[in-house]
Amino acid sequence: MVWYDEAKYIQDQAKLNNQFFRDSLPMIASENVLSPMCKELLISDFHGRYAEGTPGNRYYEGCEFFDNVERKGIDLAKKLFDCSYADIRPTAGTTANMAILKALIKPGETATVLDLANGAHISFGKWGAAAVRGINLVSYPFNDKEMNIDVDGAVKLIKKVKPTLALNGRSVFLFPSPIREIAEAAHDVGAYLVYDAAHVLGLIAGKQFQDPLREGADVMSGSTHKTFPGPQGGMIVSNHKGETKEDQSFLNRLNFGVFPGVTSSYHLHHVAAKAVALAEHLEYGEAYAKQIIANAQHLGQALHDQGFDVFGENLGFTKSHQILLSVGKGKGREAAKTLEQAGIVTNMNTIPGDTDPLNPSGLRLGTPELTRIGMKKEEMKDVASFYDRVLHKKEDPKKVREDVKRFRADFQEIQYCFKKGFRGYDYHSLI
Numbered sequence: 063m064v065w066y067d068e069a070k071y072i073q074d075q076a077k078l079n080n081q082f083f084r085d086s087l088p089m090i091a092s093e094n095v096l097s098p099m100c101k102e103l104l105i106s107d108f109h110g111r112y113a114e115g116t117p118g119n120r121y122y123e124g125c126e127f128f129d130n131v132e133r134k135g136i137d138l139a140k141k142l143f144d145c146s147y148a149d150i151r152p153t154a155g156t157t158a159n160m161a162i163l164k165a166l167i168k169p170g171e172t173a174t175v176l177d178l179a180n181g182a183h184i185s186f187g188k189w190g191a192a193a194v195r196g197i198n199l200v201s202y203p204f205n206d207k208e209m210n211i212d213v214d215g216a217v218k219l220i221k222k223v224k225p226t227l228a229l230n231g232r233s234v235f236l237f238p239s240p241i242r243e244i245a246e247a248a249h250d251v252g253a254y255l256v257y258d259a260a261h262v263l264g265l266i267a268g269k270q271f272q273d274p275l276r277e278g279a280d281v282m283s284g285s286t287h288k289t290f291p292g293p294q295g296g297m298i299v300s301n302h303k304g305e306t307k308e309d310q311s312f313l314n315r316l317n318f319g320v321f322p323g324v325t326s327s328y329h330l331h332h333v334a335a336k337a338v339a340l341a342e343h344l345e346y347g348e349a350y351a352k353q354i355i356a357n358a359q360h361l362g363q364a365l366h367d368q369g370f371d372v373f374g375e376n377l378g379f380t381k382s383h384q385i386l387l388s389v390g391k392g393k394g395r396e397a398a399k400t401l402e403q404a405g406i407v408t409n410m411n412t413i414p415g416d417t418d419p420l421n422p423s424g425l426r427l428g429t430p431e432l433t434r435i436g437m438k439k440e441e442m443k444d445v446a447s448f449y450d451r452v453l454h455k456k457e458d459p460k461k462v463r464e465d466v467k468r469f470r471a472d473f474q475e476i477q478y479c480f481k482k483g484f485r486g487y488d489y490h491s492l493i
């Protein structure tokens with residue numbers, strides 16, 4: 063009985079967590095919520111199964127129906143990204159990146175990257191997957207004012223160091239990357255261009271951001287749970303067609319990078335939910351992506367109107383789902399904590415000029431989840447006024463929290479997904 067109580071404790075925490083998020087404004091730029099139909103697939107029997115290999119070519123029996131799922135998912139991904147190659151097995155964006163690194167670069171070789179301090183992700187950093195592969199990293203110069211890669215500097219750098227891979231991945235991602243020029247320079251020196259679309263995958267799929275595969279990226283990775291609102295996981299797409307022997311080898315290496323490279327079980331229930339999310343995005347992705355970006359721009363304007371220091375004012379604040387705020391030297395952590403007490407969930411973030419990642423001066427905000435529960439322009443003004451009350455007027459966050467909860471009560475249903483077809487698992491209930 064003692065151990066039952068421990069298990070019950072875990073269940074209770076999950077319920078409390080559901081309640082916390084139901085009453086809050088979740089604004090972490092990398093987070094989202096699952097549609098009911100996707101959620102249902104996560105507790106299907108696929109959860110317990112193995113399917114190493116590719117559809118029709120398995121190491122285990124019992125895969126007939128999963129083969130259908132994976133084949134359909136690959137087709138949907140190719141359609142959504144208008145490309146010739148898709149792999150929906152990676153269990154995370156990081157796993158997808160590791161597979162690509164395993165496939166396309168050898169230990170000791172050089173890749174060009176963005177610095178972590180300028181918004182890159184750890185998987186392409188010297189403490190992450192790139193380090194696991196033992197890659198030599200060289201950083202692009204960055205333009206603080208435009209919050210973007212210094213394109214002329216990047217082209218020069220690529221010509222000089224002649225990397226094996228030119229990597230592009232950003233976790234602070236306000237504006238599209240200048241990859242046309244970077245891809246051209248990379249191809250001139252025989253390098254592949256890798257575009258890590260973890261954050262912006264759903265915006266790209268919704269045709270509201272740059273289109274990397276048309277702008278010269280050889281391969282694109284992404285997380286399937288950020289602006290692309292599927293289950294936690296990753297994917298890899300490419301428009302290489304394998305028409306020459308060399309090109310076929312490129313695709314074979316990508317395939318081999320995922321399995322046996324970095325997966326064994328690849329979480330079949332997540333693959334099934336990914337396939338449903340791909341179908342949902344084909345139907346609703348364009349409208350969803352449009353509204354996410356419009357909301358981020360409205361939020362940037364509304365916060366600016368409240369006197370906040372919002373990045374990229376002269377560039378319209380953002381062209382993505384993110385907003386970056388400066389809240390005073392080293393004050394990011396305190397601001398994020400106070401907002402959390404008011405039921406507003408964000409994260410502290412370094413901004414240009416910061417040197418201490420543990421005491422940054424900024425907040426990164428995202429609109430994917432608020433958009434998914436139906437918020438639009440008017441609500442972004444309301445959201446900005448909660449920030450004003452907590453961070454400027456210094457009202458008691460517990461008091462603001464009551465108002466946040468009341469405000470949130472009208473936004474409880476997930477939009478941009480199939481409303482029919484799932485078999486009755488309530489969005490908020492545990493099972």
Ligand SMILES: *Cc1c(COP(=O)(O)O)cnc(C)c1O
Pocket residue numbers: 092154155156157159182183185231232233258259260261285286295296
């Ligand atoms: C979030 C992120 C990842 C990692 O994705 P996970 O799915 O969390 O492993 C990789 N690259 C970038 C740029 C990211 O922002």
